[in-house]
Amino acid sequence: MTVDERIALAETRVCTTVFPFLTNHHDTLFGGKAMAIMDEVSFMAATRFCRKRLVTVSTDRIDFEKAIPSGSIIEAVAKVASIGRTSLKVKVEIYLEKMYEEGRELAIQGMFTFVALDDDKKPIPVLSGLDIED
Secondary structure, rough: EEHHHHHHHEEEEEEEEEOOHHHHHOOOOHHHHHHHHHHHHHHHHHHHOOEEEEEEEEEEEEEEEEOOOOEEEEEEEEEEEEEEOOOEEEEEEEEEEOOOOOOOOEEEEEEEEEEEOOOOEEEEEHHHHOHHHO
């Protein structure tokens, strides 16, 4: 399987409804909850890509571009953006859909970096020569 095929197959989408227990005092999605959703969906995409044990080592940037009100539907989309020797970066976008209206818009985006680890928690190659075809 080629790297591009792996990237395409690893794309991960998670949808959820923003209920009041997920919101802050402004009745919008709590930023920490959004970040947790993003970390989880990016972890799933990264794991699906390389099938190795991974840990989150950084978030490069998270842009909260639009508040997400209670009663909305959100979709978090994670795609592998770049691959290093022992790490990979995953871009996550959260789209906002109003419950009873057509359309959707980008609300939040960010980048998460993961490192692959062996049983001793030492970094290992994300992909080995046996894992991919040229």
